[in-house]
Amino acid sequence: MQLTEEQILTLAPDEASKKAGKDLANAAKWVTKGVNQQALWGECQGSGSKPYQTQIDVLDMAFKCSCPSRKFPCKHGLGLLLLHTRQKQLFIDSAAPQWVTDWLEKRTEKQEKKAAKEDKPVDEVAQAKRQQARSLKVSDGVEELRLWVKDIVRNGIIAMPEKGFTFFENMAKRMIDAQAPGLANMVRTLGDTNFFVEGWQTTFLKQLLHIYIVTEGFRNSSQINDALQQDVKTWIGFTQNQDELKEQEGTTDTWMVLAKQLFEQDNITTERYWLYGVNTKQYALVLQFIVRGALAANHLNITAGQFIQAALVYYPGSMPLRAIIKKQISTTPVTIHANYSNWLQVAAAQTTVAAALPVQSDRAYLIKQLKPVQYNKQWWLQDADSNMMLLKNEQRYIWKLLALSAGHALDMVVIGNEAVYEAAGVWQNGLYKPL
């Protein structure tokens, strides 16, 4: 377990937990504490008569605590991790107590049971009926959406800024009714276009074209290859059975967590983890959804800069990117090298993706020696050949990026597409610094 203090704090569910966790990173608060290869544990004297028993599976990064907190991980888990990072020498006990071994055993049993669990017999007729019913609903929805798109094109987009929220939201809701949540999100994104900036017409039109392409792909499913069919289904919002995915072997590698992005909409927080396979040199995007702040017990606890030994299974598609983690073990950092030398190589990679996938989405790239430069009052990232791409959301991180770069070029992780990218992290003196 090689987490830095900064990385541990990013696991905290909120600011209050960070603060409380820091307060508990104090040896005096812990009645007992110990660590071995599998777990980290400690007993913390809280307000109750008995100390709280806090335990962390360090291989799979899972937390358990006997405190009544609903937060996950709780302040005790964070405090124990922080204390271990700060003062490893205090953790001299390596013999796990009964309550720790019991928990670890239960976890193993649960995983084995899950693996061994036989699939319930599927009522194939009912399933086929359900699929057919959904397919019909989606088809109807797609046709309705196409009419809406064509109406917009016929009448012109000049009036779009005055249309207001409901114009787009009503259609998004129709798509939800048609069981096409992916299309609903695309319509919402269209409505979220910033009509107050120069060039909104291009942004709006591109998104409108994306919607049209997906509907066209759905209509012509029989004429496109299987992989692209899967992409179309994903864009429309058909979900993939994760248990089925987990049955696949997956890609085993040492993965570096490049970045964690958070998006919030309608009480749902989407965590986007960008991973990079050290040996396979593949990128992956792992999504985690948190509804109304309620974290599941199997919540993924990884943080930018962390390395995990894991098998990842990619969702099927023509240019696979989204993946799920089958099994992860925290591991020690290794040296990795940027696999793109300059922006031209990134542009070439973009061409490969765009040729296979007509709908653009963000991808991560690890690029050598970029430096921030200012041009026309905007910040750009420039490579050694003076080629550059525009930075987005830079107000959030530009000062840290500048301070770290000191005007020099750095190896960098960027996330974006076409000509606009967000800097997600840099290597400084061999150390990865998430931005």
Next chain:
Amino acid sequence: MKLPVYGKTDYINHFEIVIMQQWNDIVNTAMLGTEKKVPDFNAVPQNIVQPLQLIQQNQQLDKEEKYLQAAALIYNYQVCGAVPFKKENLIIAPAPAEEKPYCNKEALQVLNDILSEENIPLLAFWLQHCAAAGHIIHPELVHRLLQLGAEQKKLQTLITACCGNRGKWLAGFNEAWNFSMQQSTEETWQTGTPEQRRNILTATRKHNPVLAVDWLQQTWPQEDAATKTTFLEILQTNISAADIEFLELLATEKSKKVKELALDLLKNIPQSAVVQQYESLLAQTVQLKKEKALLGLSTKTVLLLQLPQVPDAVFNSGIEKLSSTKEFTDDEYIIYQLAMYVPPTFWQQQLNTTAEGVIKLLQDDAVGKKILPALVLAVKRFNNNEWAAALLQHSKIFYLDIMAMLPPQQQNDYSIRFFEGHEDTIIQNALNFTSEWSTTLTQKIFTYTAKNAYQYNRSFYSQHIHLIPMQAIAVLEKCMPSEAYQQSVWAGTSEYITKLISLKTQTITAFQP
């Protein structure tokens, strides 16, 4: 016809000009609608001519779909052919190399903890230690500290010192952080913002009072009345006979406020004409006389305060003619006012006795008693520390106003001595200490504040942690209030204070060589 350009030309100008124009036509059509405009595909690149023809010739498609398919094709062609925007000679001068070492890992960790506590006094404490050790902070925190510096003006000097060359370099990109830029003080005085000018004049007045007046004289005719008032207030620091010439010239100022302020400043200078005039009048007023005592068996020296004819010039200089309070007669009130503006040493010379002797004479006299508070004000006005100590030692009344003039140790001792009965005022004064409270004073303060948890909550300890000594941890338990309902609050507060003190201790340890 020249097409309007929709979008960021900066990053689409790498596309072939043809495809860019084509895309603009696509956007123009979208703007107006296919009902009103038909896109022109005559100039598309050769590679996509054939697929475009297929779309256009497809009889099953209406014109909207033909447009959408053609637009999607051209858009994808654009994306596939995109190359980055090239711009040479965009140079950002790199930050100069650091001359000082970075602080160690432990110090960095404490700094992170302090930042997450959002505790400014502790941050100041950390920065003082960092600056004293000659260390600088790591680059990833430089922007956070510069931002804090923009909000916390008092920390700017320390932040500038601790952010090293990287901080100065980074500040060049953000106007709000320009406090970190190296600019000559005179340049700042001449070209800075009103706030910067005020700060630089204050600092200069402290170190080089004559230069500060020189600067003021140079720009005086260009300043407005409000600015003049602000700058004159700064002259209170290190005021001396050297300022008389400039201040006397201000008697002809248009602004009444400026004139009054200049006169008031002159009243702070013993050598000024106005103070000399008051002193001369007071010398005629204050005398000693011998009086029989003990049924005529002995004599004692008593004070005689008798006001002579007062010249009109004295009243014109701001001395009130009539008393506004029943306790003073008109003459007594004039004497009281004169005593306020005359250096306390006058009384020693006039009465030929020590400060203690003067205080005794005044206290023993009915009118003198009334004049004594004016003497206290004069002690403060003329910043006479010896007299401040004498008044606190020999006066029957506790004068908090002058306690702040004493050296830290004496202030601490008097705070302990007069604590009971003056708790809140003593605490308020103690908050201005420039060094930590003694453990005894801390214990007294804690014992009192623990009983008044609503008035002295966590924020009180957080804001003044720099004054609480590390030894205070040992007395926290002893300050536990007797009331049960206050005990749990104090237990929580004690824990909080312990945490803050721990951060102080960690700071000191982290910077130990």
